Amino acid sequence: MIKKKILVTGGAGFISSSFVRHLLTKTPHDVVSLDALTYAGNMENLTDVLGHERLSFVHGDIRDRDLVGDIVGQVDVIVNAAAESHVEKSILEGAREFVTTNVEGTQILLDAVRRRPVERFVLISSSEVYGTAERDPMDEEHALNPRSPYAATKAGADRLAYAYFVTYGLPIVILRPFNNYGPFQHPEKVVPRFITQALADRPLTIHGDGHASRDWLYVEDHAEAIDAVLCTDMDSIAGEVVNLATGADISVSQIASMVLDVLGKPATLKEHVPERPGQVHRHIGSTDKAERLLGWRARVSFEDGLERTIAWYQQNRLWWETALRAERTASRSAS
Numbered sequence: 554m555i556k557k558k559i560l561v562t563g564g565a566g567f568i569s570s571s572f573v574r575h576l577l578t579k580t581p582h583d584v585v586s587l588d589a590l591t592y593a594g595n596m597e598n599l600t601d602v603l604g605h606e607r608l609s610f611v612h613g614d615i616r617d618r619d620l621v622g623d624i625v626g627q628v629d630v631i632v633n634a635a636a637e638s639h640v641e642k643s644i645l646e647g648a649r650e651f652v653t654t655n656v657e658g659t660q661i662l663l664d665a666v667r668r669r670p671v672e673r674f675v676l677i678s679s680s681e682v683y684g685t686a687e688r689d690p691m692d693e694e695h696a697l698n699p700r701s702p703y704a705a706t707k708a709g710a711d712r713l714a715y716a717y718f719v720t721y722g723l724p725i726v727i728l729r730p731f732n733n734y735g736p737f738q739h740p741e742k743v744v745p746r747f748i749t750q751a752l753a754d755r756p757l758t759i760h761g762d763g764h765a766s767r768d769w770l771y772v773e774d775h776a777e778a779i780d781a782v783l784c785t786d787m788d789s790i791a792g793e794v795v796n797l798a799t800g801a802d803i804s805v806s807q808i809a810s811m812v813l814d815v816l817g818k819p820a821t822l823k824e825h826v827p828e829r830p831g832q833v834h835r836h837i838g839s840t841d842k843a844e845r846l847l848g849w850r851a852r853v854s855f856e857d858g859l860e861r862t863i864a865w866y867q868q869n870r871l872w873w874e875t876a877l878r879a880e881r882t883a884s885r886s887a888s
């Protein structure tokens with residue numbers, strides 16, 4: 554394998570930190586991790602690899618044109634995963650940061666690549682761009698009907714990257730991962746929220762009747778998929794959109810029950826609250842294109858991934874309690 558220098562944006566976040574760890578432990582590549590360290594970025598996500606000789610960490614913003622221009626000039630490959638990523642936050646707190654980071658940040662990176670070409674630019678889009686499934690499973694031709702401000706900004710970045718492939722011939726690949734879960738995920742997201750609520754013997758709050766279902770991808774499977782993109786001949790994937798999914802869906806209510814079951818907590822901890830506006834009801838991704846183009850298929854079953862994730866949150870209580878405290882302090886000072 555030829556050694557490359559890879560820029561991973563959002564490198565202190567949940568998915569990117571897992572991908573950075575994957576690159577450092579499973580590949581020969583050098584890694585530059587660029588992260589603005591918003592409330593979702595956490596240097597502790599990288600503690601075990603921070604001193605690694607092939608990792609440089611840059612504290613900075615993808616919306617900073619000069620900084621981005623400098624870094625892009627020094628790398629061979631870009632994986633753009635930096636984003637405001639919390640659907641509910643985009644609904645309740647406004648879309649501004651979502652538009653500027655997710656859309657404008659992507660545009661700044663893409664324009665930097667026009668000036669200083671790279672070998673490939675991988676955009677981490679999202680299955681949320683599809684909206685509720687019109688058919689099962691959802692393939693890459695499914696209509697884009699984003700149902701939340703977050704999803705709309707991801708669709709904007711996704712189509713912007715595609716337009717730069719068509720218009721300027723940039724070497725773009727667009728990945729649409731379905732819902733991720735695993736260690737180091739901020740406790741605002743549903744799987745770690747249920748786990749941490751159960752560990753603290755607090756009610757697991759479920760929107761509506763909990764029927765909303767998603768296709769759940771273990772974060773290490775996701776890292777392997779991005780690696781597969783880096784290893785695939787660019788001629789066969791340039792300009793392509795590829796789903797990263799498992800092909801099965803599990804409802805929010807089922808997940809709450811499974812968490813309570815694994816932790817030996819009573820089912821009475823499940824508590825229903827009003828349905829979330831902009832709710833996507835069902836998501837199952839087609840896995841055909843990822844298998845055909847990348848030779849990739851998710852390997853971790855939901856049962857196995859959930860057990861590994863629960864074990865991690867049991868062993869890393871300080872990590873999630875600190876994240877929850879920071880969130881409470883931030884919302885107190887905002888109000």
Ligand SMILES: NC(=O)c1ccc[n+]([C@@H]2O[C@H](COP(=O)([O-])OP(=O)(O)OC[C@H]3O[C@@H](n4cnc5c(N)ncnc54)[C@H](O)[C@@H]3O)[C@@H](O)[C@H]2O)c1
Nearest residue numbers: 563565566567568589590591593594614615635636638733
């Ligand atoms: N988590 C999921 O289930 C999921 C599913 C599909 C797609 N995605 C996408 O995958 C990517 C990573 O998601 P995640 O769950 O790891 O998110 P995350 O919120 O855990 O991490 C995002 C990271 O981006 C950083 N960041 C935010 N704004 C930035 C900016 N302007 N400049 C530089 N860094 C910035 C944050 O500090 C954080 O470290 C995102 O693009 C998200 O939209 C996530």
